[in-house]
Amino acid sequence: MIAFGVPNGQALEKKSDYIRLIKEFGAKPITDELLKRFKHVHPLLILRHFYAHRDLDVYLDYHDEGLEVSIVSGRGPSNYMHIGHLMLFRFVKWLQDELNSYVYIPLSNDEKYVFGKTRDLDEAYKYAIDNALDIIALGFSEKRTRIFISTRISEIYELSVRISRYLTYNTVRATFGLNDSTNVGVVFYAAVQAAHILLPTIKEGQPVLVPIAIDQDPYMRLTRDVAERLELMKPAAIYSKYVRGLTGEPMSASKPETSIFTVDGPEDIKRKIWNALTGGQPTVREQRKLGGEPEKCVVYEWLRIFVYKDVKDARRHYDACRSGELICGQCKRMLAEKLIQFLEEHRRRKREAIKKLDRYFIHEVRIPDELHIT
Amino acid sequence: MIAFGVPNGQALEKKSDYIRLIKEFGAKPITDELLKRFKHVHPLLILRHFYAHRDLDVYLDYHDEGLEVSIVSGRGPSNYMHIGHLMLFRFVKWLQDELNSYVYIPLSNDEKYVFGKTRDLDEAYKYAIDNALDIIALGFSEKRTRIFISTRISEIYELSVRISRYLTYNTVRATFGLNDSTNVGVVFYAAVQAAHILLPTIKEGQPVLVPIAIDQDPYMRLTRDVAERLELMKPAAIYSKYVRGLTGEPMSASKPETSIFTVDGPEDIKRKIWNALTGGQPTVREQRKLGGEPEKCVVYEWLRIFVYKDVKDARRHYDACRSGELICGQCKRMLAEKLIQFLEEHRRRKREAIKKLDRYFIHEVRIPDELHIT
Numbered sequence: 001m002i003a004f005g006v007p008n009g010q011a012l013e014k015k016s017d018y019i020r021l022i023k024e025f026g027a028k029p030i031t032d033e034l035l036k037r038f039k040h041v042h043p044l045l046i047l048r049h050f051y052a053h054r055d056l057d058v059y060l061d062y063h064d065e066g067l068e069v070s071i072v073s074g075r076g077p078s079n080y081m082h083i084g085h086l087m088l089f090r091f092v093k094w095l096q097d098e099l100n101s102y103v104y105i106p107l108s109n110d111e112k113y114v115f116g117k118t119r120d121l122d123e124a125y126k127y128a129i130d131n132a133l134d135i136i137a138l139g140f141s142e143k144r145t146r147i148f149i150s151t152r153i154s155e156i157y158e159l160s161v162r163i164s165r166y167l168t169y170n171t172v173r174a175t176f177g178l179n180d181s182t183n184v185g186v187v188f189y190a191a192v193q194a195a196h197i198l199l200p201t202i203k204e205g206q207p208v209l210v211p212i213a214i215d216q217d218p219y220m221r222l223t224r225d226v227a228e229r230l231e232l233m234k235p236a237a238i239y240s241k242y243v244r245g246l247t248g249e250p251m252s253a254s255k256p257e258t259s260i261f262t263v264d265g266p267e268d269i270k271r272k273i274w275n276a277l278t279g280g281q282p283t284v285r286e287q288r289k290l291g292g293e294p295e296k297c298v299v300y301e302w303l304r305i306f307v308y309k310d311v312k313d314a315r316r317h318y319d320a321c322r323s324g325e326l327i328c329g330q331c332k333r334m335l336a337e338k339l340i341q342f343l344e345e346h347r348r349r350k351r352e353a354i355k356k357l358d359r360y361f362i363h364e365v366r367i368p369d370e371l372h373i374t
Numbered sequence: 375m376i377a378f379g380v381p382n383g384q385a386l387e388k389k390s391d392y393i394r395l396i397k398e399f400g401a402k403p404i405t406d407e408l409l410k411r412f413k414h415v416h417p418l419l420i421l422r423h424f425y426a427h428r429d430l431d432v433y434l435d436y437h438d439e440g441l442e443v444s445i446v447s448g449r450g451p452s453n454y455m456h457i458g459h460l461m462l463f464r465f466v467k468w469l470q471d472e473l474n475s476y477v478y479i480p481l482s483n484d485e486k487y488v489f490g491k492t493r494d495l496d497e498a499y500k501y502a503i504d505n506a507l508d509i510i511a512l513g514f515s516e517k518r519t520r521i522f523i524s525t526r527i528s529e530i531y532e533l534s535v536r537i538s539r540y541l542t543y544n545t546v547r548a549t550f551g552l553n554d555s556t557n558v559g560v561v562f563y564a565a566v567q568a569a570h571i572l573l574p575t576i577k578e579g580q581p582v583l584v585p586i587a588i589d590q591d592p593y594m595r596l597t598r599d600v601a602e603r604l605e606l607m608k609p610a611a612i613y614s615k616y617v618r619g620l621t622g623e624p625m626s627a628s629k630p631e632t633s634i635f636t637v638d639g640p641e642d643i644k645r646k647i648w649n650a651l652t653g654g655q656p657t658v659r660e661q662r663k664l665g666g667e668p669e670k671c672v673v674y675e676w677l678r679i680f681v682y683k684d685v686k687d688a689r690r691h692y693d694a695c696r697s698g699e700l701i702c703g704q705c706k707r708m709l710a711e712k713l714i715q716f717l718e719e720h721r722r723r724k725r726e727a728i729k730k731l732d733r734y735f736i737h738e739v740r741i742p743d744e745l746h747i748t
Contacts, residue, residue, distance in 0.1 A: 185538025
């Protein structure tokens with residue numbers, strides 16, 4: 001996801017925040033009506049994990065009129081990806097299949113470096129390649145996917161310069177909450193992010209859709225304003241809620257226990273899930289008698305978002321927990337097994353992706369020496 | 375010249391300003407001792423048109439030890455070049471011959487666009503190619519000269535990003551006198567300019583010398599600070615005074631009468647010089663009797679800087695003016711003739727330069743349709 005300098009997964013915890021976006025800032029809820037426009041609806045849409053949008057209807061109109069469309073879904077390469085990232089890109093892959101769209105994936109090594117999330121640009125480069133392999137492993141179309149490292153194509157800088165004249169320091173400071181001792185790379189990155197999003201429109205005349213976490217709407221609004229001033233189609237957005245990390249905190253690479261990373265082995269996965277926050281009772285006896293509270297349970301949340309392909313399965317699980325039929329150990333084992341299995345298969349595909357890496361990149365790439373693929 | 379957003383030729387008019395740089399900011403005067411280190415000394419050095427430096431001695435040490443050295447001399451392509459620009463590049467060409475050095479010439483289309491000096495990047499591109507032809511026409515070495523348009527090689531952006539983490543908004547605002555409604559392109563350009571200067575050192579390990587107008591020393595200091603933090607050799611600088619425009623004001627493309635441009639025809643040249651500010655007496659009779667004041671005269675200043683190759687010729691001219699032997703019409707005719715002749719020959723070479731343009735550029739170039747070469 002286009003992740004602009006926000007601490008990883010700084011969630012809008014309260015329901016009211018999710019609603020506020022719609023009420024105050026004019027995003028629109030995803031309605032059943034809108035979902036009818038897809039041939040096969042993705043579970044994350046049915047579940048309203050993706051729950052709001054800007055101009056998704058307009059974007060679908062363009063698509064229905066036969067225009068080629070693009071999706072822009074970036075990644076800030078400061079670490080190995082975790083299960084939350086994989087699920088987002090799996091959703092993007094579904095969108096690609098559904099709309100036969102192009103997918104642009106900017107890997108923003110510049111962002112992670114200027115925000116001090118990587119030691120240097122080389123480190124960000126290493127993660128960029130690793131992350132790209134994870135993304136390719138999800139099955140994106142070779143022909144219709146364009147991956148690039150932000151500093152490696154001159155078009156991005158040129159377009160950022162073009163955009164920068166329309167962004168004052170004041171606006172950027174307000175939008176991103178900067179202070180004056182911020183480095184100038186951070187300041188300029190506002191223009192670079194807009195360039196990532198607007199590239200397919202400027203280069204190919206294609207409407208753009210950005211799947212993005214909801215707290216990033218301010219950057220989306222800023223980019224849409226810029227598009228208007230450049231007399232371009234405004235990019236559409238589809239907004240997701242946050243998924244909590246295993247400990248109940250936001251998922252973050254700096255707190256490994258909060259999530260499952262693509263490099264985690266079976267024992268890591270079992271341990272992390274075993275220690276996860278649940279909504280269970282203190283004892284099995286009480287659980288059987290009183291039932292659990294799936295609303296509080298991260299294990300249930302993860303099963304619902306990451307594992308169940310059908311909303312009905314999630315509903316059945318919910319009821320079984322509530323009734324005391326399920327106990328926490330069962331749910332944890334189920335989640336651990338599914339993720340171990342998924343990641344084993346994923347890593348197999350990731351190893352295969354090495355061979356076709358250069359078919360996805362729009363500039364030359366080299367595999368760094370210390371790439372970590374287990 | 376690396377010209378950072380300063381109104382064209384915003385001269386330090388007073389002698390005291392020239393001295394202040396040396397006293398307050400620690401630049402050093404160019405001494406006779408230092409000039410002895412060149413095989414053939416350029417008149418602009420003897421005249422102390424280039425009058426101060428930072429680490430030129432250290433740079434010459436590197437050269438004498440057999441290290442390959444570079445000169446970085448940029449150009450902001452917002453208009454056709456004028457005679458002042460040509461003379462600066464002619465000096466750079468002399469330095470190239472003298473030191474057998476590489477010359478890097480960044481054409482900062484980004485700078486001119488973000489500072490609002492060109493309508494769009496395409497306009498800056500057009501001037502960049504025109505200016506490059508003027509520069510090539512001066513006879514730079516094909517093998518040892520690297521011209522590039524700032525937004526057209528990804529290395530410049532990548533290096534700017536690397537530098538940007540060491541430059542806070544506060545520092546840049548103070549150095550360049552920005553206010554908070556400045557666009558973010560201007561803010562970031564501080565890092566881009568440093569990238570232009572440091573590229574040969576980072577890419578090739580070569581010491582760099584920058585010939586630059588004296589009022590740009592603050593940017594030079596900033597770049598030298600950045601070099602220190604990146605543990606690189608600090609770039610050396612050699613500082614010139616300003617040459618006044620024909621009207622006595624600074625030369626500027628927005629005031630065509632202040633200078634002679636490469637596109638000016640003989641009639642333009644004669645007219646502009648005929649109207650130039652001189653130090654002459656109101657009548658020929660008074661001139662013969664009292665003599666002129668060459669210190670005030672722009673025509674004399676131009677002859678001295680642009681025409682005379684020998685300091686002794688300039689001195690003879692000075693005396694002849696003082697004594698009343700010369701009258702203004704003679705000097706104006708002489709200057710006009712020399713410049714008409716020089717520019718005619720220059721334009722011939724410029725037309726020839728079209729054929730070898732791509733041998734100087736380090737990226738692909740195309741000749742724009744509306745290139746203006748007379």
